[in-house]
Structure formats: C-alpha cells, structure tokens
Amino acid sequence: MNAFLQYILYLAVLVALAIPLGAYIQKVMDGEKTVLSGVLTPCENVIYRIMHVQKDEQMSWKKYLLSVLAFSGIGLVFLFLLQLLQGVLPGNPQHLPGVKWDLSFNTAVSFVTNTNWQAYSGESTLSYLSQALGLTVQNFVSAATGIAVLFAMIRGFLRVKTQGLGSFWVDLTRCTLYVLLPLNLIISLCLVGGGVIQNLKPAQSVPLLEPIAVSAEGEIIDGAVIDAEAGTVTLDGQPLKGAQIITEQFVPMGPAASQVAIKQTGTNGGGYMGVNSAHPLENPNPFTNLFEMISLLLIPAALCFSFGRSIKNRKQGIAIFMAMFLCLVLALGVVALNEQLATPQLMQGGAVDVSAVEQAGGNMEGKEARFGIAASSTWAVFTTAASNGSVNSMHDSYTPLGGMIPMLLMQLGEVVFGGVGCGLYGMLAFAILTVFIAGLMVGRTPEFLCKKIEPYEMKWAVLVCLATPIAILAGSGIAALLPQVADSLGNPGAHGLSEILYAYSSAGGNNGSAFAGFNANTVFLNVSLGLVMLFVRFLPIVGTLAIAGSLAGKKKIAATAGTLSTTNAMFVFLLIVIVLLVGALSFFPALALGPVAEFFQSIA
C-alpha cells in the first residue's frame, strides 16, 4: 500500500513542479523579464560584450548549426586533453595518472553529447579538476545546448517567411545563467545537507569494526580468526602464512554534490562515484533520493509546458506531455510489478522472504535497503525515460522483464520526456511523422502547428526518428559478432546478449545507464560506443535545425474544418502508437532473444 502511494506521489510532485518551471523557462528563452532579471541581466550583458555578440542577432539554421558544432567540438577537444593530462595538472590529491586515450575519447564524447556513459569509476580514475572543470562544465552546457536547439525549432514553427532562428550564444547563455545555475545551486546545497559529500580533501581511510584477512594471492579468507594485535591469522586452528590483515576502509572524497545536482537536472546522469546514485555518499537517504529523482525528470517535463506557452497553444504542450506521461506510467507499472514479484531463483522455494512486511521485499539484488523497490523502480523508469542514465540501483540485476522496460524506453529514441531539449525535439519529429501518416490515412494534406509538412521536412523527420534504431541495431549487431566482446560479459546466456544490447541502447539513446556487469572499458567498445553517441546526438540536431529553417521560411496556413486536430485524445493516441510501432518493429526480434528469452528460462 505504501509503495503504491509512493508511486502516485512521485508522479504528482513531478507534475506539480514541472508546470511552474515550464512557465519560467519559456520566459527565459523567449527573452522576457523574470524574477531574476534584476541580478542576472547585467551579468548576461557583460558576457555578450566580451563575446562581441548582438543580443538580437538572428542566425540562419546553418549558422545556428555551425555554432552548435563549433562549441561542442571545442568542448570535446578540451575534455579529451584535460583527462589525458590530469596527471600533471593540479587538483589531483589522489595523484591519479592521465586517462588512456580510448577511455578519454569515450568519456569526452559521452559528456559532450549529454550521454554520460561511463566506462570508468570516478573515484579511482578522475581527478577533482577533471570532475569539476571537465565533467561538471559539460553537464551544464550540453544540457543548455539541447534546450537551445529546442527553442530554435519552436521559433521555426512560430516565424513566418524569415530565415532567423535566434542566436545560439544568447540561448546558451540565458539557459545556463537563468535556469541551470540557480536551480543547481539550491539543489546541491539541499543534497549536502542530506549527507552528500562536498569537499576538496584527498580520500580518507577509516578503521573497520572487524578487520579482514586476505591471503597472499589477494583472496579474502572466509572464517579466518584474526588477532589484530599479534598480527596473526588462523583458519580452523592452523596459522596462515603470508596472510594480510586489512584494518581500514576507503572513503572517497571530493566535490560531489555540485556535480550530482547538475547531472540530475541536466539529464546527464554521469555519477561522481562509479556506482552513481546507489552510492551512500552520493545519495545517502530517501530525502536526497526524492530531490535527485524528481530533478532528473523535472526539466524535460517542464519543457512540454514551456513549448505550449511559447508556441501560444498550451493545449499542444499538454497533448505532447500526456503522450509522454502515459508511456511513463505504463512503463512504471510493468517494472514495479516485476521487481516486487522477484524471481523463483531468489525465493528458493520459500526459504527467502520476499514479502513486503517490515521490509521492502521483492528483488533486492542490486538495490539499496533505504530505497527498496518503489524508489528504485521509479528511478529506473524515470532515468531511462529521460535520457538521464544515472541509477540508484543496478539495472543489470533487475528481473528479466523489469530490466527490459528501461532498455525499451531508451530504444524508443528517448522521446518519453527524453533528454533536456532533445527529448522534446525528438518527439516533435515523431509528431510530424504522425500527422503525415494520419494525413495519408484520411487523404488530408499534412500540417502541424499551421505549417505545411512537405517532403523536405518529412525526410529529415524520418532520419531524426530512425537515428537511434539504426545506431543501436548496427552497433550491437557488430559487437555481438566479435569474439572479444564476449570477454566483457558479466553474465552468461540470454542475459549476456541483454548486456550488449543495453550498452548500445544506452549509447544510442544518449542515455548513459548500463548493465554494469559489462566491462565496457576496452578499445573497441570505447571507440564504437563513442561513435554511436556522436551519431545519435548530432544527426538529430542537424535534422531538427534543418526542419526549423525550412518551416521558418514558410507562410502560416489558417486552420480549417479539414485540419487534423493535434491537441485531442485521438492525436495523443496516434502519437503513442507511432512511437511504439517504430520501436517495436525495430527491436522486437532483439528483445525476444535477450530479456524475453531469459524470462521464459527463469520460470521454466
């Protein structure tokens, strides 16, 4: 009963906060006055003056695109070099060496494309400087880039017979300054108050209550009797030679909270720690979990409402929101049910109690006691619906069907809310596809938001919609054929195929979560996943801006009785069907061999 209430409340809190934030973001991005204007407008103007940028510059779609690519390119090169050279740079109290080229490339691409796939563990790989000056910065600006491109597209719908889509520099600046920085300042301080670390100290070590004995080969000795004072280890009365006694535990330190806040709000998802928000120092309790979980879906949900306001058709924003929200609720239901039911392998014929009495019960493998099933399942669905990719439980250890849904949400192209900005412009491409197909069915000229949809827009919309399926299927297909990839698998059989499929779905949806038993830190995987991430980030950006440019040049057509309504329940239904159809047709065969096969094996 409590679990059910939690699911309802998580969704309610999300919607209640998204509506006002959506109104605020629309004001910011359309250049209107906001509550923070008094403080921030002077800062904003200083930035434009340094850059020699006109506030009212109107870029053509090609110039807007070139600005996005140039800015992302510089970020990519800088982040790549920063990691390679971190060994000789300051801000490295752990004296970590430079990162290897392939991992460095993968990580740089991953953060610039708002994916935050991580083939490394933060606490053993990256210096504080790399985390703050590299990753945190990209967390901010890659998110702002997504929102900027979305608003360029909105202007394409709004404007009539013109070339200009606004200025990328102004969009980037306003989004970062007015939305992301203030929001994250508040969230990160709340997180620290809840127990997330935020310091510049080197890692600490603390004494263990019970020391641990390790053999000369580095294996932990079970059942050993340790005399810490004499320094001897005995097993079954026999003294063990060469055994080591470990008396202290490693405690990672560093500026985590500031990065965790933006990794959530910017749908980035790259954890400060290797195990992301499952780590007790990154997400210590239900209070911080509520903050982190809501903020991961907050901006993508809010943008639906911003879109409706900006386009001066609030019903359109609500229709898109409803399509996304219904998919989200459906997905949540399936995951929650499967995780609470657990598996026969866990239940051991009744020897293990998986009921929800005085405990969360269910499938607790890979889940933290403080989050249980409800907060873990909700997070898993939120994070893969939004292309966030942070986790508070290990998706690799989900039940077969419970783990299939997060994978499917990524494979749908990250349009069930999706990443900040990119989720919505991806969904708008699906909406264009929907009006086209619906138009064909009833013999009407396809139009959307008073603009005629013609072959040029259709071609780009199809490319935007198919970028993800192409990248995922080609990538995982090639990887599954290579013998060396099999060495990376953490589980055998059908679950092993799921691990490969999940990795490419995650990269191909710019998500970043993982079936983490899969060792992705190899040259082939680092490079191939990196290329997939670049492809699915920038092809849709090109397509979206091309559509926006073409739409801006068209005249507005008046809605008539013959116009297909794009704000009613019928349209919402059609949109969901098209999204599911493209996803299901592309991925059903692959899913049947992975999670579905594993499910039938497990109950056989």
Added chain:
Amino acid sequence: MNTLKSVLPKAAIIFVIFSLLCGIVYTGVVTGIAQLIFPYQANGSIIEIDGKVYGSALLGQQYTDEGHLWGRITNLDVSTYRDADGQQLVYAAPSNKTPAGEELEALVAGRVEKLRAANPDMGDTPIPVDLVTCSGSGLDPDISPAAAEYQVARIAKARGIGEDEVRAAIESCTTGRFLGLFGEETVNVLKVNLTLDGVL
C-alpha cells in the same frame, strides 16, 4: 568557411567563460557554503568520538562476528585502493548478477544455509531478502527492520544479554521513511554495532 571563421572565436570565448563559471565558481561556492553550514555531512558523515574515528555512518562494512548485527551481502574489493603508506584498503562493488540466473540461485542457496546455521533459534523462518542479496553500491549501510529482527536471538545469545536490550539498540538506530512516506524504514548496521559495543 567564412561563417566558421566568425563562429569559432565566439565559441572559444563562451566556452572559457562557462568553464570558469560552472566549473570553478559554481563548484567553489557550493564547497564553501557546504563546509561552512554542513561540515559533518560534506566530509563523509564520519563518526568521531573523543578524537577516535569509528567509520562512516554512510558506508557499510562486513560483519561476521556472532555478537554483531550483519548487513547486506558484501562483494569486497581489496585490490583497487591503498592509503598513502601503501596499506591495502577495503572497498566494495555491486554483484551485477541477474536474479534470474543459476549462478545467483546457487549463491543465495549457500547464504541461506549459512544464515540458518548461524541463527538456529529462527528455525525454518523465511529469511528477509535483503540479508541474502548484494546491494546496489555494495556499500549499503542499512538493512530492513525485518532483517535486523531475524538476528536478535543470535546477538543476544552471543553477548549473553537480553533480547530486549538488543531490540532497544536496533530501535535507537532505526530511521523511518522521509515524511513517513518516501523510501523505506532502515536500520543502520554500524551504529547498532557501535551501540552494542558501548561506543555510542
């Protein structure tokens, strides 16, 4: 080409501005305020009594002593981290095993057997699931109240104290749901053990 020439310098300048603003200023401001207002939380919630350090309240450890409360199954890592003197340090990782596979099925069966042997008073009572599973971080500091209750008889016998005393220690280290609604009720294992040992 000309457009690229005009765009590149602007991209470089704005990149530098936001690197400083979001990377250095933002991180610095948050660190400063955090250290000022929340020094205990910001530095890892490390339990320190009379100048002696007793571990972090947020990081789980492995317990095998019959008189201690046991936590989640740990998957220890003793090879990755060393302190400044080169001493090995222990850390942990999740298992990432599928809960529908034979490998985990066998592991859980072994854990059930071990727990039954260690808790003879509990007989065939089903074992709470969090005692036989590895957590998401591998460092889960908590267990459920059901998992703590399962161990009360064993701890009381091993220490030669009453079960009520053990239950009182557990209760004092139990945290409810946030606002009575969110997350799960949990028992902090390290704090219970420090209470039982008379430290807290």
